[in-house]
Amino acid sequence: MTAHPPTAPCEVCGAETTTRCASCAQVGIDLFFCSRDCQKLVWRGHKLLCGSGGSAGPVKLPSVTDDEVDFARTHADAPPVPGCSVRRSIRRELESLAGQPFEYVLQNLSGSTDSTGELPNKPVIATHLRAIHYRMCRIGTAERPETPLLFLLMTHQQVLIYQQLVENRCVPPMISTHKWHDLLCHKLAIAVTLDQRIFLYDTLA
Structure with missing residues (x-):
């Protein structure tokens, strides 16, 4: 048969x-x-x-490059979303995600997104920063990165969905x-x- x-x-x-x-x-x-x-x-x-x-x-997120860390440092006080309140900034966004001072985040952000000893939330921080970079490129306030813009946006959206699954205890908190x-x-x-x-x-x- x-x-x-x-x-x-x-x-x-x-x-x-x-x-x-x-x-x-x-x-x-x-x-x-x-x-x-x-x-x-x-x-x-x-x-x-x-x-x-x-x-x-x-499947892995790309490692965070030194250029991406420099982008965060250079635009630290810029709003993460065009037109949003000046009270919000990339600095505050990253500090909120990491629960650590901005300089600490930058010192430990570059390199593999699997290396989460110093920044347990590193994959989320990296994709959030890339989504901000994507938005700023779209309005012409930042130079285009080497990583394709579509990939930056997609990884950010994927991590947001992953966070929801973690919060509902559908998947483990660490990327497997x-x-x-x-x-x-x-x-x-x-x-x-x-x-x-x-x-x-x-x-x-």
Whole structure:
């Protein structure tokens, strides 16, 4: 008797399908798409992670560069959101996230986001800073970083969702190296890409 291939809902439309992303399947990540159209709809975000995870190594946030730390120091007193109250600043945002003085944060921020001994909240701080950088680039008050802007925005949104899962005790508070975490990151990338498309559609409608 011939075994039927596994089926699962399409990541985009929910239709039952047996078709998976071939590159991700090779590294043990099962993402189902019922058609090329559905896969192309989220490719802008999915391509940043496609084929990573599993045997290819865990999905990780990029290390914080010295240039990113310099950006935080140079723009310390700038508002984190264009047009927001001058009482808010990048300095205060990072201090609030870290629970530490600004200079302490900067001294311990560069390097791997896995190194959380001095800054337990380092992945969140890094992605928050990158989201601020993204917004400032969009309005022309900061130079574009080497990291693609879309990746900066997406990682920030993913961490916000991850925080909600942690607060509801659905996942552990520390980013895991287990395969389920890689799958979660892939699915978050797809969800964020769809969210951005819906936002853009509503904005232009």
